[in-house]
Amino acid sequence: MxxxxxxxxxxxxxxxxxxxxxxxxxxxxxxxxxxxxxxxxxxxxxxxxxxxxxxxxxxxxxxxxxxxxxxxxxxxxxxxxxxxxxxxxxxxxxxxxxxxxxxxxxxxxxxxxxxxxxxxxxxxxxxxxxxxxxxxxxxxxxxxxxxxxxxxxxxxxxxxxxxxxxxxxxxxxAIARHTAHLNNAAKRTPPGLPRFAATIGLVYGLEALGQPEQAAMQALCDALETQILADGCHVSRNPSQLYRLLREIVALWRFLLALDPERAAMLQVFLDRMAPMLRFFRHGDGGLALFHGGQEEAAAQIEQLLDLSEAKGKPLNSATLSGYERAIARRGLLLVDAGGTPPAQSDAPPPHRSLLSFEFSHGKDRLIVNCGASRRVGGGWAEALSGSAAHSTVTLGQGEPSVDARVSVMRNEQDGAIWFDLEHDGWRASHNRLYRRRLFLAASGEDLRGEETVAESLTGGMPVEAVLRLHLHPGVHASLIGSGDTVILKSATGQGWRWRGAGGVVRLEDSVYFGHADNGGADAPRRTQQIVMAGSAGETPLVFKWALTKIG
Structure with a gap:
């Protein structure tokens, strides 16, 4: 085969x-x-x-x-x-x-x-x-x-x-020649986003010229089926890619709706699937989470898109096909990457090694984030931002987890509190170790706790440095206080938070944030900070424990 x-x-x-x-x-x-x-x-x-x-x-x-x-x-x-x-x-x-x-x-x-x-x-x-x-x-x-x-x-x-x-x-x-050429070339285009782009152009061309486009519409739907998972996420697991694709589908759907509702109905199933998933990725400020190459995008345009889609479905809590978990407790929102590394694409930046990373926001304040992605496909930033160190998770040594890592997740809820037991074996090949993460969000939404466990080596071997990184949004100001295990955070809206850690050496380090889109502008990283906890994983499990609680 x-x-x-x-x-x-x-x-x-x-x-x-x-x-x-x-x-x-x-x-x-x-x-x-x-x-x-x-x-x-x-x-x-x-x-x-x-x-x-x-x-x-x-x-x-x-x-x-x-x-x-x-x-x-x-x-x-x-x-x-x-x-x-x-x-x-x-x-x-x-x-x-x-x-x-x-x-x-x-x-x-x-x-x-x-x-x-x-x-x-x-x-x-x-x-x-x-x-x-x-x-x-x-x-x-x-x-x-x-x-x-x-x-x-x-x-x-x-x-x-x-x-x-x-x-x-x-x-x-030129429009007539483009349409005729795409009628020949679209079906021979590589599957995925390239075929989608070629085919949607063909549909517009045929429609504008008043020519039959039923076969092209079916080809477009076939192309979408290869791109959109049953839970509504794009196969890249990139929230921004989902957003951009939904914009294109909504625009065509509304164009066809006035001309032929039957053809427009062919796209309705994708709107109903994708719009709730886009809601899944929204933080309280209206922008998107930063996973797998995504950026915040413009909150007002996301809202307009969802309104125009007329799809009213609510987001899932567990998007198991795409590998994401979402927990809401009052104003607290926790989004967890509980899936594997997506396949590399020839026309996109390197896939992100973000196993078990998460983002946390409270109301309109983003607190813990990932670093985001460079708009530039090549170059140093694209490679650096795809690494696990650019995500709020644990890294071991200087390498990266395996691209074929297996991830397991167990979700629990009781009395409004939500917690996850997560594990991946991405460090098995390089360090013979498993990584386990437990995340707990209290019913108040103002108490987030984590327990990070790097298991003992499965076959013996040398100790390895383990580093927990929690990247902070640029709107957050952080100060290390006390005996060095406590960080005081002040959010963009002036709210105070206290982070405490145990089990490793805690420090504040500089970080970067590429989350803000600038309408196609050149890369412009924003300076920010990250909470770092480091320790050595040896013959016994290494356990980091931490808690983030709202002050007052």
Whole structure:
């Protein structure tokens, strides 16, 4: 079976390469439409607002995408190579995919005005002059072309308003050619997010041109089934990825709802599944938890998305398929990563080693968090932030837990209190040890306790340093007091908390926080602090105990 699967995978790769070579030929170009449609019968309105700040950056020739800023004041940098920009291949590919994907058109539409409209047209015309004739390379990768077509159609009202005949002709012809090309290429795109992006672009194109799109809609639903777990989480286990995907589905659903409710109903099952899971990840401030590459995102936009989805389902307490636990006690909220490491993706940062990490908030105050993720796919920050030391959990030695670690979780509730008994064997291969974590949230929501156990070596061996890290949100100020085992915390709203630890050496250290999105801006870490407790795990189990309680 494995050999047959490998053969199939190799066969698909060879087919994709052969298809790419065919698409790049002049003969293939002749098979695509050569006459522009007179109009687009139906067009969606842009569902989501852009960023005026990003529009201003684009006016200045600052192209800031995927955590990378490229300054090109005199011409759009459509064809700048990684070596010219001094970027690693992964960072350059992610930046170029955002550039050629044209999501930033909505930034000009949000800014509004004739100058923004002229700039948007100039950039589209510039791209058409550079890349419209030959279907080749990253600009014409099916997922990039699908995103571009989706955003061109979403911005069509804006860019066509008052446009001259020559631009309108070229723009409409490009939409027709993109649609015809994606009709060939989407089904050969690698499964997962790439196929979803290619297929949703195809659906928009067919709908805008008034062509049948039932098969494309079914292909889109099939692509979603491979991405969305039965409990509503995205397979990446990344809350931000769930948020971004739900935005795309809600926008298409609302567009189709006015045209054909039966086709819109094909997407309803995904809205009903995903919206409650997005609620699952929200802290009291309305933003998202920082797991597996996620960021807080904008609370107001999350709220708007959930309203527009019209999905009223409540979040689960235990999302066992996606590997998360959620405990609420009055104003206290505890979110626990109780799953394994997700598989690596070629177009994403390294998967996060965050086994049994957690975040805790009280009301609108985030207290204990994870460090978040770099927007840049490559580079040092992406690697560092994916490590277990960037998460509120225990690390052993200098290595990382195994990617195929097994995780077990037991949830208990009594009289409003909730506690978890958790274990993973990710340190078995490197240190022959198990790690157990017990987390207890009192019914008041103002008393969180932890017990961290590093078991004795299963086969003997040398002692190893164990370090508990509890990263604090930048809004929290911490001071070490007393005999060195107590930390006083002051939250962003002025609330006081006391943390006490036993079983190891306690200290405060600097940390970083990448949780705030800046509408596609370059990486901007915020300085913060972390509570650290260290000890040596030897022939007997090492146990750290700690308690976080609200003062007054």
């Amino acid at each position: 494995a050999a047959a699967s490998l053969q199939e995978s190799v066969g698909r790769k060879l087919l994709r390469r052969a298809s790419a070579a065919w698409y790049a030929t002049r003969l293939y170009g002749l098979t695509l439409p050569r006459q522009a449609p007179l109009e687009l019968p139906v067009l969606p309105d842009e569902a989501w607002p852009g960023s005026v700040a990003n529009a201003d950056r684009l006016f200045q020739g600052r192209f800031v995408f995927a955590g990378v800023e490229v300054v090109s004041p005199h011409a759009a940098p459509w064809s700048m190579a990684a070596s010219e920009l001094k970027l690693d291949a992964a960072s350059h590919a992610a930046w170029a995919a955002e550039l050629h994907g044209f999501r930033w058109l909505r930034d000009f539409a949000t800014q509004g005005g004739d100058m923004a409209r002229r700039m948007a047209r100039a950039l589209i015309a510039s791209w058409l002059g550079a890349h419209a004739q030959r279907i080749h390379g990253l600009p014409w990768r099916a997922d990039v072309a699908g995103r571009r077509l989706s955003h061109w159609i979403g911005a069509a009202h804006f860019v066509l308003d008052g446009a001259d005949d020559a631009f309108a002709h070229d723009f409409l012809l």
